[in-house]
Amino acid sequence: MKRMTTQLRGLIAQGPTLYVPGCYSAMSARVLEEAGFEAIYMSGYGTSLSLTGLPDVGLTTMTEMVANARYIAQAVKIPLLADCDTGFGNAINVMRTMREYIAAGVAGVHMEDQVSPKRCGHVAGRVVISFEEAVGKVRAAVDAKNGIDPDFVIVARTDARGAHGGSLDEAIKRANAFLGAGADLAFIEGPTSADEVKRICREVKGPVFYNMTGVSPRFTVDEMRSMGIAMCISPNPLLRAALAAMHDLAKELKADGPAAETRFNARFKDHPLGDLHTFAGFDQVRTWEREYLGEEAMKKYADSVGHVPR
Template identity: 40%
Template sequence: MKKTDPRQAKPTRVLRELLAGEDILVSPGVYDGYSIRLVEKMGFKTACTTGAGLANSRMGVPDVGIMGLTDNVDACRMIARSVSIPVMADADTGYGNPVTVYHTIQRFEEAGVAGVNIEDQVSPKRCGHMAGKDVIDMREMARKIEAACDARRDDDFVVLARTDAIAVEGLEGAIRRARLYASAGADMIFADAIQGEDQIKALVDAVPIPVSVNMGFGIRNRPTTPLVPIRRLAELGVRRVTLPRMLPAAALMAMENALAILKDSIPSGEVVDRPDLLVGIDDIWGLMGQPEVKTMEAYYNDLDGVDLAPANAPLESGTAV
C-alpha cells in the first residue's frame, strides 16, 4: 500500500509564506478535533487555537488563567496533528517570567504548532474583553519576547506579541509597547480590545511588523472591538484576522437548539429527525477520516495479498536457525 505523502513543507514555513502574501490571512479559532477539521475542510489556509475556547470546553472554567501550560500544550498538540494547515496557539502570558517563556516556547514548538501569541497581562490573565485587566512593565514583556525568539529552534516559528494595554494605557500606550515588542523580535503584533477603524489604522501605520486583529463575527454584547468587515480590515493594512469565539459560539447555539428539540420530544413521543439541524453519521465519519481507515484496514487485513516468496527462500549456508 502506498504510504501517505508527508507534508511537503513545514507548517512554520507555510505560515510565513501566507503572512508574506497579498491576501489577508483569515484564521478561525478552534478548540477541538471537530472544529479544526471543519476549518481545513472549508478551505481556510490556517487556524488558531482559542485560549478561552480551550479553557471553557476542556475544563469547564472561564478564561481567567486557570488552564495551565500542560493542559494547553496537550490540547494544541492533538489539534495541530489532526490537519495539514498551520495552527497558531494562544500561550497566554507565557506562564511566568522570561525564563519560563523560554521553556514554554519549546513545549509549543515540540507540539507542532506554527507559532504562538504571548500577552503582556499580569498573571493570572483575563479574557481580553473582560474588565479589570492589568499589564506588566513593558520592559519585562520585551524580555519575554526576546526569550521566546531565542528559544525557538525553527526561525520560521512565529512569535506574536499581544498587548492588552489599550484598556489600561490607551492607544498611545499600546503603540509604544508594540514598537518596543517589535524591536525585541516579535514577528507580529496584536492589540486586543482595539476600538474601531481609526485605532486599527493608527496601529498599522505605527509599527514595522504585521498587525493581527481579533474579530467577533457577529457575537453580541462585546463591549470592545466593533465588528469590521474583513475586506475593510485588509484595506486598513491588517495582515491577519482571527475569529476566536465564532466556532464555540456557533456550536453552543446548535447544541442548545438540539437539546431543546430533544427535551420537547420526550413528552410528545415523536421521533426526532432533523437533517436541517444535525449532520449524518457519514458526514462525521468523512470529516474524521473514517473512509481512509477502512481502506487501510482492507489492505492490511488481506493476508492473501502477502508475498510468501521471502519466507520460502532457502536459507544461505551458515545462517543460524
C-alpha cells in the same frame, strides 16, 4: 512538504490580509479545514470553556493548552496559530513554553503582557506587567524558538490599551518594542474604534495582527487590506454556533425524548457533513486495514454487522 511553520510564515508574507477563524478542538479544526481555510487559530477562550467549562481567566495550565494544540495540529494538514496566554510565567518559563508548543506541531503562537492570572482581552480587570519585563519575555520567546525552528511565528500581544492605567499610546509603544525584540507581528488587543485601528496601522512599525471580537470594530477583509492589517482572527464563532446548536437540541431532547433525536437525524443526513462516519475518517481506516491487516483479519471485519462507510 514545507514545515507548518514555514507554510504559515509564507501565507502571512503573501498578504495582503490573512483571515484565520478560531477553533477549540480537533473536531472544530477539521470543520474549518473542510471549509477550505488555509490556516486556523486555537482560541484560548474556547480551549478553557470546552476543556474545563470555565471562563478565560488563566485557569488552564500550559499542559492543558499544549495538549489541546497538539490534538488540533495532528488532526489537520494546515498550519495552526495558537494562544499561549502569558507564556505561563516569567521569561524563563516562556522559553520552555515555546519548546513545548513547537514540539506539539504548532506553527506559531501569540503571547500577551498581562499579569498572571490573565483574563480574556475583552473583559474588565486586566493588568499588564512592566514594559521592561514584557520586552524581556518577547526576547526570550524569540531566542528560544530561533534555537529550534526560526520559522516559528511569534505574535506579541499587548493589553495595555484596555488595562488599568493603560492607553493606546502605551500600547503602540509596547507593540513597536516587541517588534524590535524580534516578534513577527504586533497585536494590540481591544481597540474600540475604527480610528484607533487606523492609528495602530499607521504607527506600528511592522506587521499588524488584529483580533476582530468583543469591543473591537468589525471590518470586511477588503477594509482590512486597505488599512494594511497582515493577519486577522475571529476567535469564537464556531464555539458560539456549537453552543447554540447543542442548547437548542438539548431543549428538544428534554421536551420530546428520543423523537427529537429522530427528527434531528433526518435533518442532519442531508447536511454536507451528515455522513458522520465518513467525516470522522472511517474510509481511511478501512483503507489502512486492507493495506496492513491481511486477509484473515479482513474476513473477520467483513463478517461483523454495522454501518460500513463508503
